[in-house]
């Protein structure tokens with residue numbers, strides 16, 4: 001007797017009336033398989049269903065290796081509006097990087113005259129008319145935040161424009177690719193040379209090319225260290241062998257990394273090493289401008305000859321692969337948006353040229369938003385690309401970016417160029433003098449952030465009966481206000497002794513410092529006067 005629950009007798013679908021085959025068995029890839037859950041089949045020893053073969057062949061579309069050997073990219077020379085814009089950005093960014101340390105900026109005799117300088121020894125950052133002190137590091141943090149929000153703004157508006165035009169990896173890769181063209185020729189010549197066996201001509205060309213790579217890489221590393229010291233002096237010291245070891249080590253590291261990343265790794269840095277493409281994909285949406293292949297217009301692909309014979313059968317793409325040949329990362333944009341696309345738009349230039357040559361309208365590959373692509377594919381009207389820039393998200397980013405910039409400018413404009421900090425002596429906190437008065441000692445640090453010496457008044461605020469003198473004067477010179485000269489762009493440490501008459505209480509008070517010039521800038525620091533009577 002079968003005492004199994006009839007409701008669970010089999011999980012196979014029942015055979016319908018008139019049905020000749022068992023629906024629990026399906027044929028897939030030429031194999032008979034059961035669509036009965038394995039648990040059901042196991043529960044039913046008499047079940048006649050077939051089970052999956054234990055050893056199915058691996059699915060062909062899954063990668064069998066996680067590492068794919070690099071196919072070298074030999075991108076073809078192209079001219080067009082986007083290439084010219086890329087030239088312009090490349091020249092401007094390289095000129096800024098290599099040239100900035102040589103710009104002079106007169107700050108008077110007491111400060112360096114280099115316009116942009118990170119003065120690690122004196123802990124200052126100079127940027128034209130702005131001088132940032134260590135306690136003002138929040139300005140640097142503000143600049144970094146602005147840079148990050150600026151990138152968000154650019155990405156949400158025009159996709160990966162940073163990657164395509166201004167990222168150092170892109171700029172230096174582009175530079176090295178121009179060296180390739182200069183030495184080895186354009187794409188076809190380079191492919192041929194690569195495939196040729198190593199002979200005297202190839203060795204000579206490779207040696208010459210790598211020597212140029214090295215010069216660029218060395219120059220790049222050399223320019224970097226000039227941001228950290230007076231450039232003309234450092235160059236002299238460097239070649240005389242008198243620069244700091246850190247300078248030689250930094251140049252060596254940067255030469256090596258530029259030579260490797262720009263000369264050999266190139267698009268692999270963008271595709272595999274850089275996290276930014278992944279972050280950017282989270283920032284883009286259907287309203288962001290992307291370099292897009294309009295497949296509804298281009299497909300099915302066919303040559304001009306074929307399209308002439310059967311115009312209705314083919315789209316505008318003639319499958320000439322020019323868009324792939326010019327791509328610096330070697331991808332085919334016709335496969336859709338992908339992480340390897342840095343949106344440099346060189347494929348737009350290439351395809352527009354092809355379209356012009358065969359008399360078809362430009363823009364088969366173009367900057368477009370996914371939203372507009374959909375509209376265009378459905379025959380609806382689209383907005384001009386510049387309108388994609390103005391939308392709530394980009395406006396919000398711009399407002400945040402602008403507000404931080406304005407707040408920083410305002411803070412820089414109104415900041416005081418004097419500063420004061422006070423450290424009391426704690427051991428002992430007070431001294432009883434022979435006349436019964438009580439003395440406390442403090443170290444005052446007077447900060448002069450101007451590049452000229454300044455006289456400053458130090459005044460006691462509060463503390464009735466209190467007078468002070470400094471380490472260079474004596475008690476005879478004690479007063480409630482003293483004057484000190486603080487050297488240009490320096491912090492002056494002053495030992496101050498404050499006394500109060502016998503019987504004075506412990507009391508909070510403050511020191512105030514005021515510049516004795518027309519600015520009359522002030523700074524105040526709180527302190528406490530301790531007495532044997534105990535704390536307040």
Ligand code: SF4
Nearest residue numbers: 327341342344345347
């Ligand atoms: S697909 Fe086009 S836009 Fe993207 S990286 Fe290649 S050439 Fe540049």
Ligand code: SF4
Nearest residue numbers: 317318320321323351
């Ligand atoms: S360049 Fe234009 S026409 Fe040629 S393959 Fe690319 S998309 Fe097609």
